[in-house]
Amino acid sequence: MKLGVLRQEVLEANLELVRRGLVLYTFGNASGIARDEGLVVIKPSGVPYEKMKPEDLVITDLDGKIIEGILRPSSDLPTHLILYRAFAGIGGVAHTHSRHATAWAQAQKEIPCLGTTHADYFHGPVQLTKPLTPKEIRSGYEVNTGHAIVRRFKNQQPLHSPGILVADHGPFCWGTTPADAAHNAVILEEIAAMALETIAANPKASSVSKHLHEKHFSRKHGSTAYYGQK
Numbered sequence: 001m002k003l004g005v006l007r008q009e010v011l012e013a014n015l016e017l018v019r020r021g022l023v024l025y026t027f028g029n030a031s032g033i034a035r036d037e038g039l040v041v042i043k044p045s046g047v048p049y050e051k052m053k054p055e056d057l058v059i060t061d062l063d064g065k066i067i068e069g070i071l072r073p074s075s076d077l078p079t080h081l082i083l084y085r086a087f088a089g090i091g092g093v094a095h096t097h098s099r100h101a102t103a104w105a106q107a108q109k110e111i112p113c114l115g116t117t118h119a120d121y122f123h124g125p126v127q128l129t130k131p132l133t134p135k136e137i138r139s140g141y142e143v144n145t146g147h148a149i150v151r152r153f154k155n156q157q158p159l160h161s162p163g164i165l166v167a168d169h170g171p172f173c174w175g176t177t178p179a180d181a182a183h184n185a186v187i188l189e190e191i192a193a194m195a196l197e198t199i200a201a202n203p204k205a206s207s208v209s210k211h212l213h214e215k216h217f218s219r220k221h222g223s224t225a226y227y228g229q230k
């Protein structure tokens, strides 16, 4: 993968989060990985999106060592790196504090699958990490955030549920590319908003049946998928 192309893709994924109203000011960050080179491209820390240029993005190795770039990388870089190392199939990560998904994270509630929009993208509820311990917060906070996510995904296929709510914090999403990760962040925000309104309309609303969930999920994923064009 040409790193110049990946820079452009990562910039575009970051801008998509802005366009879709998922981030305010300098909140949020998206990254992408060139697997063959073992290099990660990530948003710089604290630079306004409207002024961001491809050359402002920071390239690091999987240990976080800066390979290219004069700006500091996003402070969440260590979380992204843990995810890239643990989830071999992912090519992009997007983190936001989008309002509805963050509301569920702050409420420390996973998002139940209340309909087919959710079932199309997430296999099962949108999961929630355990809150970090005081020790995990005190040192290696961002690394420990990554570990909390990875622990929650033990024995699961990360691309079958391409995001998670970090307790008291907000969503981290991923995908096969930076654009796919940003797309999943947008979808998660929509699912989170729909679920809140569903529960407001009917506090007793229940999760969709397993049959409906499996039907919708398998239309888009796996060997028998038939949604969209070949």
Ligand SMILES: [Zn+2]
Pocket (backbone or CB within 6 Å): 028, 095, 096, 097, 169, 170
């Ligand atoms: Zn955050």
